[in-house]
Every structure is written in C-alpha cells, then in structure tokens.
Amino acid sequence: MTAERFTLDPGTRALLHDLGISVARVLRRARLPAGVFAHGPVTMTTEEYYRFWDALDAEAADPDLAVRIGRALSVEAFNPPIFAALCSANLRTAAERIAAFKPLIGPVGLRVTVDHTGLTIAVHWPGGPTPPPLLIVTELAFWTALARIGTRREVNPTRAAMRRAPRPSPATTSYFGTRIREGETDAVSFSAEDAALPFLTEDESMWNFFAPELRRRLSELEASATTADRVRAALHERLPAGESSIDAIAGQLMLSPRTLQRQLQAEDTSYQAVLSDTREKLARRYLADRTLPTSQIAYLLAYDDTNSFYRAFRRWTGLTPEAARGSGHLSPA
Structure with missing residues (x-):
C-alpha cells in the first residue's frame, strides 16, 4: 500500500x-x-x-x-x-x-x-x-x-x-x-x-480563484512522490489502453524518455524494472478475480498475446497463471 x-x-x-x-x-x-x-x-x-x-x-x-x-x-x-x-x-x-x-x-x-x-x-x-x-x-x-x-x-x-x-x-x-x-x-x-x-x-x-491553490497543492503532492511512483501511477492508467512503452509514459509525465530513464537510474531502478513489477502486482490481483480469463488479463496488462503473458508470469513466479490460481500464490509480491 x-x-x-x-x-x-x-x-x-x-x-x-x-x-x-x-x-x-x-x-x-x-x-x-x-x-x-x-x-x-x-x-x-x-x-x-x-x-x-x-x-x-x-x-x-x-x-x-x-x-x-x-x-x-x-x-x-x-x-x-x-x-x-x-x-x-x-x-x-x-x-x-x-x-x-x-x-x-x-x-x-x-x-x-x-x-x-x-x-x-x-x-x-x-x-x-x-x-x-x-x-x-x-x-x-x-x-x-x-x-x-x-x-x-x-x-x-x-x-x-x-x-x-x-x-x-x-x-x-x-x-x-x-x-x-x-x-x-x-x-x-x-x-x-x-x-x-x-x-x-x-x-x-471562481475557477481562476481556486485553480492556483489547487495547482500548488498538486505540485507539493507530486514532488513528494518518487519518479518510480509516478511511473507506476501512469502505468495503471495506460496499460488497460494497450500502452506500455516508455515513450507513452514519459509523454504523460511530460518528460523525455531519456530524462525519465535518468531519473529512474538515480533511484536505482529502470523503466523496464518498474514496468515488470507493476505488471506482476496487477497480474496477481487480476488472477485473484476468477471471473477474469487469462486472455483478458494479458490484454489488461498490454501484452501482445497470451503467450507473452504466460512467459512473463512463469518468469516471476515459476508457475503458470492457472497453477497460481489453484495454489493461492496470489498475494502481492
């Protein structure tokens, strides 16, 4: 949390x-x-x-x-x-x-x-x-x-x-x-x-009266978040729309891809690491909902196909999505 x-x-x-x-x-x-x-x-x-x-x-x-x-x-x-x-x-x-x-x-x-x-x-x-x-x-x-x-x-x-x-x-x-x-x-x-x-x-x-103070408060909130936090938040919005590229996320954060990578490196992580971690946590949450088929979960995580999701999930957990559902290994990593 x-x-x-x-x-x-x-x-x-x-x-x-x-x-x-x-x-x-x-x-x-x-x-x-x-x-x-x-x-x-x-x-x-x-x-x-x-x-x-x-x-x-x-x-x-x-x-x-x-x-x-x-x-x-x-x-x-x-x-x-x-x-x-x-x-x-x-x-x-x-x-x-x-x-x-x-x-x-x-x-x-x-x-x-x-x-x-x-x-x-x-x-x-x-x-x-x-x-x-x-x-x-x-x-x-x-x-x-x-x-x-x-x-x-x-x-x-x-x-x-x-x-x-x-x-x-x-x-x-x-x-x-x-x-x-x-x-x-x-x-x-x-x-x-x-x-x-x-x-x-x-x-x-009245909007012009409120807006400057709201922008100030939002800037303070965003300043307290790490770049990785901001990337995760953007991925939660963009993945269901099929967007997982660093270009799309950097654009939403109003940064260049190079600047985004540099800021993540300063936090000892990378875009690919944050993307993988976010996908894994979302996958575990989605799989806990047994009404969601794995094909739909792959779509929500912006994978090109179901096989790509299977390979990634096995890399994270050593299990297939179906095996994880049956074994209860779905608590957040």
Whole structure:
C-alpha cells in the first residue's frame, strides 16, 4: 500500500448525518479516531480510506447506499477541487479538471476520453487490495450527480460498467437510467450532447480563484512522490489502453524518455524494472478475480498475446497463471 495521504472532506460528516448513518459507529468500525472530523479536512492513507468505505457499507447494510449518496450529494458536500470543477462550462470540462486534481481527493486516478460517441470517465485504483464495491459504485454515482447538479437536468449515463458489477437492483437501475454491466474497467459514459450541456453553475472567475491553490497543492503532492511512483501511477492508467512503452509514459509525465530513464537510474531502478513489477502486482490481483480469463488479463496488462503473458508470469513466479490460481500464490509480491 502506498503511504500517500488523501483528503476526506469534512462535508462527509454532514452527508452521513443526512443519510441517517452514525459517524461515530462508522469510525469505530473502521478503527479510526473518534474525533477525526474535529479539526478540518481529514487525511487518510489508502488503507484507512478503504477501511472507512468498508465500514460505511457495513454500518448502513443497504445494497442501494450508493444511490442514496448520489441523491443526497449537494454543493455543500463537495470539497474545493470538485466545487471548483462545478464552475466549469460543462461536464466535459469539469471531468478534465477533476481528473487533473483527483489525487488531492482520494486514492484514484481518472482517464477522460472524448470521441464521437461522447464522454467516458474511467476510474483507476492503486495497486494492492481491491477497492470497496461501495466506493466504486459511489464514484460512478458521483459523476451522474455532478452532471445533474451542474445542468439542473435529469442527465443519465449512456453506460455504467464495473469489473465486478453488483447484482442489478431497481433502485440502482432507476438512478443511472441503465444497468451497471460487467466491463474491463470501472467507468461511466455520457452522450456527447449531455457532456456539452452548459453548467448553470459556471463561474470562470471562481475557477481562476481556486485553480492556483489547487495547482500548488498538486505540485507539493507530486514532488513528494518518487519518479518510480509516478511511473507506476501512469502505468495503471495506460496499460488497460494497450500502452506500455516508455515513450507513452514519459509523454504523460511530460518528460523525455531519456530524462525519465535518468531519473529512474538515480533511484536505482529502470523503466523496464518498474514496468515488470507493476505488471506482476496487477497480474496477481487480476488472477485473484476468477471471473477474469487469462486472455483478458494479458490484454489488461498490454501484452501482445497470451503467450507473452504466460512467459512473463512463469518468469516471476515459476508457475503458470492457472497453477497460481489453484495454489493461492496470489498475494502481492
């Protein structure tokens, strides 16, 4: 688990109150200090963040809690990066802005894709334990809520997908306007028309007020991360899209391939070593999900073919992927 810390906004306390959920009981379940919300924004490690969401799910004992959260979201519950994004012209611009500053909010990365079919926001999680299902569904519900709050229209996604889709429920299907389906990534899509609908909350002067401070905080966060950490984060986003080259990753980090290699060498590693280590950890996590066939895992890891993945996995573990699944040798390396 990464040692980075992320902000859980104090507005969460008001949101849970509105939902009729005891903050004290959730914190106790999550093994977090009782007074954690007493002194402004709460910072948590990824592990603590996941524990909080697992505890919230257990305390509420409601399979449709993500929908209730989506319906209860309001501007008052948003922290500065998200509030600032509501000042955008439309959902597309808001998504691009939140994607840039998402590391300030939680242990998640976003990949925003725009094409002739519309806008897709794919969610990427850090390596290690699988994120709580409630957190994933709530992330998709958040984007739906944001579109509706900004446009003041009942905007529905054209598609919602999860790598482990929950059992369909009338409340969830009604909220999204579509079933959450199985997919290669956790993602939500909107039509081009809905993505371009004007936000009635647009306020460029307010965005200009927030943006410099958000950029400063992001620079501080990135400065504290090693180059290898930044490469791993970029690979988590790029591998499912079939991109594993140093040119693609260096471009995302706004470095030349030569500069990237030099910085990694200064940390006693190399691009190939970080790529291999990241692939191995992701492979172990994917194989733990027995619904994923090895051919799909090879695709998610950006291998040219399944045989290339087999050879790499045997080099890492001495086992075939099927043998590893049967032997329980799937804990992170």
